[in-house]
Amino acid sequence: MLQMSSTFSSLVAVFLLFFLVRHTCEARDAFACDPKNAVTKNLPFCKVSVAITERVKDLIGRLTLEEKVRLLVNNAAAVPRLGMKGYEWWSEALHGVSNVGPGVKFNAQFPGATSFPQVITTAASFNASLWESIGRVVSDEARAMYNGGVAGLTYWSPNINIFRDPRWGRGQETPGEDPVLAGTYAVSYVRGLQGTHGNRLKVAACCKHFTAYDLDNWNGVDRFHFNAQVSKQDIEDTFDVPFRMCVSEGRVASVMCSYNQVNGVPTCADPNLLKNTLRGLWQLDGYIVSDCDSVGVFYSNQHYASTPEEAAADAIKAGLDLDCGPFLAVHTQDAVTKGLLSQADVDGALVNTLTVQMRLGMFDGEPSAQEYGKLGPKDVCKPAHQELALEAARQGIVLLKNTGPVLPLSQHPHQTVAVIGPNAKADVTMIGNYAGIACGYTSPLQGIGRYARTVHQLGCENVACKNDNLFGSAINAARQADATVLVMGLDQSIEAETVDRTHLLLPGRQQDLVSKVAAASKGPTILVLMSGGPVDITFAKNNPRIVGILWAGYPGQAGGAAIADILFGTSSPGGKLPMTWYPQEYLRKLPMTKMAMRASKSAGYPGRTYRFYTGEVVYPFGHGLTYTHFIHTLASAPTVVSVPLNGHRRSNATDISNRAIRVTHARCDNLFITLQVDVKNVGSRDCTHTLLVFSAPPAAAGHWALEKQLVAFDKVHVPAKAQHRVGIHIHVCKLLSVVDKSGIRRIPLGLHSFNIGDVKHSVSLQAAALGIIKS
Ligand SMILES: *[C@@H]1O[C@H](CO)[C@@H](O)[C@H](O)[C@H]1NC(C)=O
Ligand SMILES: *[C@@H]1O[C@H](CO)[C@@H](O)[C@H](O)[C@H]1NC(C)=O
Numbered sequence: 001m002l003q004m005s006s007t008f009s010s011l012v013a014v015f016l017l018f019f020l021v022r023h024t025c026e027a028r029d030a031f032a033c034d035p036k037n038a039v040t041k042n043l044p045f046c047k048v049s050v051a052i053t054e055r056v057k058d059l060i061g062r063l064t065l066e067e068k069v070r071l072l073v074n075n076a077a078a079v080p081r082l083g084m085k086g087y088e089w090w091s092e093a094l095h096g097v098s099n100v101g102p103g104v105k106f107n108a109q110f111p112g113a114t115s116f117p118q119v120i121t122t123a124a125s126f127n128a129s130l131w132e133s134i135g136r137v138v139s140d141e142a143r144a145m146y147n148g149g150v151a152g153l154t155y156w157s158p159n160i161n162i163f164r165d166p167r168w169g170r171g172q173e174t175p176g177e178d179p180v181l182a183g184t185y186a187v188s189y190v191r192g193l194q195g196t197h198g199n200r201l202k203v204a205a206c207c208k209h210f211t212a213y214d215l216d217n218w219n220g221v222d223r224f225h226f227n228a229q230v231s232k233q234d235i236e237d238t239f240d241v242p243f244r245m246c247v248s249e250g251r252v253a254s255v256m257c258s259y260n261q262v263n264g265v266p267t268c269a270d271p272n273l274l275k276n277t278l279r280g281l282w283q284l285d286g287y288i289v290s291d292c293d294s295v296g297v298f299y300s301n302q303h304y305a306s307t308p309e310e311a312a313a314d315a316i317k318a319g320l321d322l323d324c325g326p327f328l329a330v331h332t333q334d335a336v337t338k339g340l341l342s343q344a345d346v347d348g349a350l351v352n353t354l355t356v357q358m359r360l361g362m363f364d365g366e367p368s369a370q371e372y373g374k375l376g377p378k379d380v381c382k383p384a385h386q387e388l389a390l391e392a393a394r395q396g397i398v399l400l401k402n403t404g405p406v407l408p409l410s411q412h413p414h415q416t417v418a419v420i421g422p423n424a425k426a427d428v429t430m431i432g433n434y435a436g437i438a439c440g441y442t443s444p445l446q447g448i449g450r451y452a453r454t455v456h457q458l459g460c461e462n463v464a465c466k467n468d469n470l471f472g473s474a475i476n477a478a479r480q481a482d483a484t485v486l487v488m489g490l491d492q493s494i495e496a497e498t499v500d501r502t503h504l505l506l507p508g509r510q511q512d513l514v515s516k517v518a519a520a521s522k523g524p525t526i527l528v529l530m531s532g533g534p535v536d537i538t539f540a541k542n543n544p545r546i547v548g549i550l551w552a553g554y555p556g557q558a559g560g561a562a563i564a565d566i567l568f569g570t571s572s573p574g575g576k577l578p579m580t581w582y583p584q585e586y587l588r589k590l591p592m593t594k595m596a597m598r599a600s601k602s603a604g605y606p607g608r609t610y611r612f613y614t615g616e617v618v619y620p621f622g623h624g625l626t627y628t629h630f631i632h633t634l635a636s637a638p639t640v641v642s643v644p645l646n647g648h649r650r651s652n653a654t655d656i657s658n659r660a661i662r663v664t665h666a667r668c669d670n671l672f673i674t675l676q677v678d679v680k681n682v683g684s685r686d687c688t689h690t691l692l693v694f695s696a697p698p699a700a701a702g703h704w705a706l707e708k709q710l711v712a713f714d715k716v717h718v719p720a721k722a723q724h725r726v727g728i729h730i731h732v733c734k735l736l737s738v739v740d741k742s743g744i745r746r747i748p749l750g751l752h753s754f755n756i757g758d759v760k761h762s763v764s765l766q767a768a769a770l771g772i773i774k775s
Helices: 006-025 051-061 065-069 117-125 128-147 178-194 232-248 272-281 294-299 308-318 325-339 343-361 385-396 444-449 469-482 510-520 561-567 586-587 655-657 699-704
Strands: 208-210 256-257 288-289 398-401 415-418 453-455 481-487 527-529 546-551 630-636 640-643 660-662 672-681 687-696 709-718 723-731 745-748 750-756 759-767
Touching: 006 510, 051 343, 065 325, 065 343, 065 655, 117 128, 117 178, 117 385, 128 178, 128 385, 178 232, 178 709, 208 232, 232 256, 232 272, 272 288, 272 308, 294 308, 294 325, 308 325, 325 343, 385 469, 385 561, 415 444, 415 469, 444 453, 444 561, 444 723, 453 469, 469 481, 469 510, 481 510, 527 561, 546 561, 630 759, 640 655, 672 687, 672 709, 672 750, 672 759, 687 723, 709 723
Parallel strands: 208 256, 256 288, 415 453, 415 481, 481 527, 527 546, 640 759
Antiparallel strands: 398 546, 630 672, 660 745, 672 723, 687 709, 687 750, 750 759
């Protein structure tokens, strides 16, 4: 160690102290209404005691048109004369605070943030309280970084578009293909992010991309030019569902419109979608933001308006409040001058954005004096947060195959495991897209290394796996090891934003490597897959030498530890697939541009998702094995339920002849079907069970063309030999209704069949007080 003179070391100590004091006192200055600014601090919009609506009105009354238009964009300008700083609205937090948007910058004080699994993996946990917990941790870290001056408070997450087509490169960002699952995910994650303190916001979340946006770039069609042709029926029973839930149940503070057109109208210029549906019907209390440069895109790429001023006016009049991109700051003032837009329209947009900033506390003076003001660097990447990232990965990993069962592997410290494949040492691959900088990584190789001696071989240079140059050494390693784990799959070079896949198979020669290694291996061969979208691994499913298959999605910063914990039985798998795994063949008659959910026999069109597609699958939606066996029994359930009709309206004779009641004609409040299900763990291991409840409408309602739909799910931990009773409450109007061709939601009368694991049960729905109906 270096010797220092005592004067020198005391000097150093003084300096250190100085830096520490400076550091701990360092806090973001107030965005507005700084108590140190005597000119502005007493203005009415700065008074915390005044109602937010009044404060917003006061502030807008003080702004000039020039100032207003510069607040319509993500990079909002400062208004120094009113004591307002500039603000960057664009931050992202899809599964952890991310630096994909310009609002977040990691630095020496905040070198990284907890990086949770990619959403498709977390969705596979089917655990709503986990989703909310993750949201709480992410918003703690976001607030801490905001206090430190390196992040915003407005996060454009989550992405809740339906994972409609298995090729979609952004499917990984979503909670999967089921509307109720996606909606429940949205509600839970948004609650976690925004907090539940009345009208106050911890951070503002954003459900995106409204709507029918789930194509990036396929066969010459890209998202900037795509016109999604969507039927009223599909809008109502598929595409709208997660957004409606996010807005009306999750009370999200923002919605983002998409790049694409829906039925010929750019979503960001469609008053029917923005004003009438989001704000009118669903009562959005928040702001509507464009996808980045959407307004520029519908002007320049889609030629939807003939001048830029018209495009600006179209967007604002449709209900857009904030432009990600410069377009509205550049063209709105001229639009007003030319009489295409009134200043009142601009004010309307500002009411929505400024209200959210006030709900966030941005006009309440210094952040350090406020509710989340004490959060700082110590609250980012803290052990409890990193532990939750590990726990989320354990809960989301899905066991697809387990012959024997060979898994879990026994724990002998002296055994050797060959860990092979281009994803064996994955780090950033594990966090998928819209990620930040992780606190640290545990790769699969490191994770497995905690349980056994490991030998690592790449097998393929990268996931593209263009040649077999490295096959030989991989095969050799498998020949000698006691067990072989192949960590294969995809990464962002294969599926990403702007990159849709063209096929569903493993890329390049991966399949070949897996088969050759499996044929040569001395011990059991386990295949671990990283991917956001489904992969056609029929070859591995059918190969008796591959005894176990795990799908890890993109399992986050601790993914390798979670994979190892499951392989060696420290944790048991309980995840279920949130999307259908189709065979490659499925794509033959399925242009990605065709939006229709329902199958069409005459057109040879197979339909999309488990709700409408009945053909062959590699693994179905909801598939996932455990290390035990669960038995379900129905403890109690009704067999007949009456649907009371709304006395004020008369049901329509056509409804009755169709044997279905319009939802708007039923009294829906508190109309639930309650099922009590006993779940028994008959195996010898404590395990977690994911309970999925599906319903199918009466057979006579065949013209709804719906096979079945998820109506409830729950997650329970059941110790070996124990039994747990689960109460399931199904909202009749929301969950048992179906949608007709004109987009009208109806409750079919007659026998609805429920499927819960091995249990089947039918409930007859009958209209009550039919007497009041006149035809
Ligand atoms: C009855 O329902 C049919 C089919 O939905 C509709 O066309 C008709 O307008 C309805 N009549 C009334 C009086 O609501
Ligand atoms: C759901 O997730 C939460 C948060 O991690 C956890 O505490 C709970 O045990 C999970 N539920 C089950 C049944 O695993």
